[in-house]
Amino acid sequence: MRTQVAIIGGGPSGLLLSQLLHKRGIASVVLERRSRDYVLGRIRAGILEAGFVNLMREAGVAERMDQECIIHDGTTFSCGEEEFSIDFRRHAGTPVVVYGQTEVTRDLYDATEQDPGRVITEADEVMPHDLDTDKPYVTFVKDGLTQRLDCDYVAGCDGFHGVSRKQIPDSVRREYEKTYPFGWLGILSETPPVHDELIYANSEQGFALCSLRNEHLSRYYVQCPLTDRPEDWSDDRFWEELKRRIPSRHAANLVTGPSIEKSIAPLRSFVCEPMRWGRLFLCGDAAHIVPPTGAKGLNTAASDIHYLYHALLQFYEEKDGEGLERYSEKALARVWKAERFSWWMTSLLHRFPDQSGFDLRIQRTELAFLQDNDAAQKVLAENYVGLPY
Numbered sequence: 170m171r172t173q174v175a176i177i178g179g180g181p182s183g184l185l186l187s188q189l190l191h192k193r194g195i196a197s198v199v200l201e202r203r204s205r206d207y208v209l210g211r212i213r214a215g216i217l218e219a220g221f222v223n224l225m226r227e228a229g230v231a232e233r234m235d236q237e238c239i240i241h242d243g244t245t246f247s248c249g250e251e252e253f254s255i256d257f258r259r260h261a262g263t264p265v266v267v268y269g270q271t272e273v274t275r276d277l278y279d280a281t282e283q284d285p286g287r288v289i290t291e292a293d294e295v296m297p298h299d300l301d302t303d304k305p306y307v308t309f310v311k312d313g314l315t316q317r318l319d320c321d322y323v324a325g326c327d328g329f330h331g332v333s334r335k336q337i338p339d340s341v342r343r344e345y346e347k348t349y350p351f352g353w354l355g356i357l358s359e360t361p362p363v364h365d366e367l368i369y370a371n372s373e374q375g376f377a378l379c380s381l382r383n384e385h386l387s388r389y390y391v392q393c394p395l396t397d398r399p400e401d402w403s404d405d406r407f408w409e410e411l412k413r414r415i416p417s418r419h420a421a422n423l424v425t426g427p428s429i430e431k432s433i434a435p436l437r438s439f440v441c442e443p444m445r446w447g448r449l450f451l452c453g454d455a456a457h458i459v460p461p462t463g464a465k466g467l468n469t470a471a472s473d474i475h476y477l478y479h480a481l482l483q484f485y486e487e488k489d490g491e492g493l494e495r496y497s498e499k500a501l502a503r504v505w506k507a508e509r510f511s512w513w514m515t516s517l518l519h520r521f522p523d524q525s526g527f528d529l530r531i532q533r534t535e536l537a538f539l540q541d542n543d544a545a546q547k548v549l550a551e552n553y554v555g556l557p558y
């Protein structure tokens with residue numbers, strides 16, 4: 170088998186890159202180790218930056234998103250009973266879009282149906298080879314048969330636990346990491362959202378987030394100890410704890426119901442440098458992870474895809490390798506800004522076990538300054554809606 174771009178990983182990064190290249194006549198093959206249904210069963214991100222929406226439109230897969238998404242012009246922050254809203258349109262000139270990662274991934278998989286063979290699911294033992302030569306290739310096992318895919322370039326879109334990042338030699342690869350002493354317990358419930366904006370809540374009991382997927386499907390999170398397991402949290406316990414952490418006027422309006430998904434995600438900040446080695450280009454969670462507090466995980470994967478897509482266009486259409494040479498430098502510049510914002514939002518809103526009385530006063534003052542200061546709100550809004558690519 171031969172293609173121009175071999176893509177390891179059929180999550181949103183890999184599928185979006187493949188679909189964008191396909192629209193411009195550049196051949197790619199996506200090698201995904203799980204089944205399509207398994208990938209679509211993951212409940213993850215919910216907020217899309219305008220840049221992501223534009224990429225979906227350029228990829229020709231935005232029709233359902235444009236019909237079903239919800240536009241949010243701002244978001245609400247609360248601290249105990251205090252609450253305030255930050256107006257994205259006023260401060261940053263654009264809203265954000267509420268449309269779940271599951272739906273994004275579904276739309277991208279659906280688009281490949283007209284092009285069978287472009288995505289190979291349940292591909293085992295995927296392994297890139299000769300990345301530091303001009304003839305890289307990828308081997309994999311499908312239905313018990315070992316196969317070889319020759320290519321010009323390899324996009325490592327295989328997430329944090331994939332194989333791609335480890336192909337960069339230890340002597341070259343530098344990793345930066347920060348772990349947080351808590352996790353997020355998230356539930357999905359077929360109930361109407363509690364508010365017409367997201368609520369990011371700082372409370373004495375810890376962080377909570379009220380989000381949604383649509384008018385009939387809500388997504389809620391509470392900060393929890395890393396030692397907790399989903400089975401430690403009954404639905405009743407979850408709802409009672411959420412009500413404690415959000416302002417009482419919202420708690421009174423909260424419609425509760427059975428959870429249809431319940432999971433705990435650990436929080437981590439992580440960056441791998443460089444994001445390129447030879448013919449290998451890392452994208453998305455394969456290269457970086459952010460705590461979900463700033464809704465930047467999926468959206469930072471999108472900016473990587475933007476840079477790599479345009480670099481590949483420049484190479485194949487103009488025979489100019491400049492974009493490929495500068496990919497890592499350009500992608501990392503924006504990655505680190507997303508890391509900063511996500512770390513700052515997490516520091517602002519969560520209870521940390523070692524927080525002193527002074528730390529708590531500073532956190533509360535930071536929120537009060539955000540509530541009262543236009544410039545502070547503009548900085549938050551510009552980061553939340555997405556810095557320019």
Ligand code: FAS
Nearest residue numbers: 178180181182202214295327328331434453454464466467
């Ligand atoms: P992904 O991990 O989504 O996809 C990688 C794909 O590669 C997977 O399908 C995997 O099966 C495949 N793969 C792995 N190893 C392979 C191999 N060896 N061979 C072939 N295929 C392989 N972001 C937000 O913005 N908001 C959120 O609320 C949020 N919540 C999250 C909750 C959890 C539990 C997790 C883990 C992440 C969350 N994220 C959130 C971040 C998440 O949305 C990621 O940023 C997003 O999935 C990145 O997409 P990909 O880079 O495609 O990586």
Ligand code: PHB
Nearest residue numbers: 214215380461462463464
């Ligand atoms: C979500 O809806 O899953 C979501 C929204 C905003 C975040 C994190 C998660 O910051």
